[in-house]
Amino acid sequence: MPTRVWDYLPEYAAERHDILDAVETVFRSGRLVLGESVRSFEEEFAAYHGVGHCVGVDNGTNAVKLALQALGVGRGDEVVTVSNTAAPTVVAIDAVGAVPVFADVDPRTYLMDVSQVEAAITPRTRCLLPVHLYGQCVDMGPLERLAARHDLVILEDCAQAHGARHHGRPAGSLGHAAAFSFYPTKVLGAYGDGGAVITSDAVVDGALRRLRYYGMEQTYYVVETPGHNARLDEVQAEILRRKLTRLDAYVAARRAVAARYADGLADTGLVLPETAEGNEHAYYLYVVRHPRRDEILEALRGYDIELNVSYPWPVHTMSGFAHLGRRPGSLPVTEALAGEIFSLPMYPSLPPGVQDKVISALRDVL
Numbered sequence: 001m002p003t004r005v006w007d008y009l010p011e012y013a014a015e016r017h018d019i020l021d022a023v024e025t026v027f028r029s030g031r032l033v034l035g036e037s038v039r040s041f042e043e044e045f046a047a048y049h050g051v052g053h054c055v056g057v058d059n060g061t062n063a064v065k066l067a068l069q070a071l072g073v074g075r076g077d078e079v080v081t082v083s084n085t086a087a088p089t090v091v092a093i094d095a096v097g098a099v100p101v102f103a104d105v106d107p108r109t110y111l112m113d114v115s116q117v118e119a120a121i122t123p124r125t126r127c128l129l130p131v132h133l134y135g136q137c138v139d140m141g142p143l144e145r146l147a148a149r150h151d152l153v154i155l156e157d158c159a160q161a162h163g164a165r166h167h168g169r170p171a172g173s174l175g176h177a178a179a180f181s182f183y184p185t186k187v188l189g190a191y192g193d194g195g196a197v198i199t200s201d202a203v204v205d206g207a208l209r210r211l212r213y214y215g216m217e218q219t220y221y222v223v224e225t226p227g228h229n230a231r232l233d234e235v236q237a238e239i240l241r242r243k244l245t246r247l248d249a250y251v252a253a254r255r256a257v258a259a260r261y262a263d264g265l266a267d268t269g270l271v272l273p274e275t276a277e278g279n280e281h282a283y284y285l286y287v288v289r290h291p292r293r294d295e296i297l298e299a300l301r302g303y304d305i306e307l308n309v310s311y312p313w314p315v316h317t318m319s320g321f322a323h324l325g326r327r328p329g330s331l332p333v334t335e336a337l338a339g340e341i342f343s344l345p346m347y348p349s350l351p352p353g354v355q356d357k358v359i360s361a362l363r364d365v366l
């Protein structure tokens with residue numbers, strides 16, 4: 001068996017009874033869409049973050065998209081974000097007719113370089129969209145001050161940061177709204193697709209509920225502004241409720257995996273992940289860096305270890321975003337990183353013995 005970069009099967013083996021009980025609970029409930037499980041999950045997920053509202057949606061991309069619309073971001077508005085993210089962050093901005101504007105990233109944390117954001121702000125800027133990449137938070141203090149000074153909204157992309165904290169506060173509680181994905185690989189993963197938006201703003205909450213339900217109030221079947229069908233599935237919601245009770249344990253296990261890598265790889269010449277001051281890292285991914293990345297990946301082929309690059313192509317260099325007019329070379333740190341980073345196997349149930357195999361293979365190759 002190859003060592004996989006991510007695998008849910010060991011977790012399923014351990015949690016099977018609970019997961020199947022969640023499925024059975026929904027199937028027996030008599031309500032298969034927007035029932036008790038979605039309602040309860042929304043309450044519990046909001047409470048976990050200490051915010052007033054959560055709206056479950058069908059995936060993380062739509063979480064970003066609906067959140068932008070609910071915050072009033074639309075055609076022609078500029079949204080400042082980063083190019084070293086999962087493409088869906090930018091696809092969602094594009095889908096609402098807004099224009100993504102990219103800031104470069106910090107060469108040590110690979111996160112949005114907040115000192116470069118102000119230069120990206122124009123009279124058309126409406127929103128700052130920090131991505132808490134790989135499981136740790138962007139430096140939110142200066143970003144909040146910028147947003148206040150320029151009258152902008154902040155939408156956090158938390159698709160990789162469930163359970164992360166920033167100066168003690170949960171990721172997702174730091175902006176006007178936050179978008180989450182529950183894609184299976186994420187720190188809180190469903191058994192299929194899912195997503196959510198959290199916010200402390202009751203008006204944004206109301207707009208989100210209409211947007212995910214064709215543009216209607218559920219009790220008043222008239223469309224005022226056409227929306228989408230973007231509901232969180234009831235079965236996934238019940239599974240997520242069960243898994244939410246274990247989220248802090250998943251994060252603790254990921255941190256233990258990270259600590260073992262840090263020990264085993266300390267003196268190899270690999271640049272290991274750095275946690276920024278004030279952050280508690282959730283380690284969605286364990287991303288290392290080396291100038292001879294491609295050679296290392298090639299040499300590791302013989303060891304039957306699966307490795308990933310997240311992400312090999314910065315979004316601004318993709319042909320689908322050529323119309324944004326960002327030349328290669330315009331985001332030097334982002335572009336340099338894309339050629340040097342790779343991700344090691346990382347999931348809470350990764351057995352230490354398997355992890356040691358990865359460490360020794362890397363030590364051989366390096």
Ligand SMILES: *Cc1c(COP(=O)(O)O)cnc(C)c1O
Nearest residue numbers: 059060061086088089159181183
């Ligand atoms: C996974 C991810 C998304 C999209 O989530 P889906 O549920 O796959 O639509 C958006 N942003 C980031 C940063 C992600 O990692």
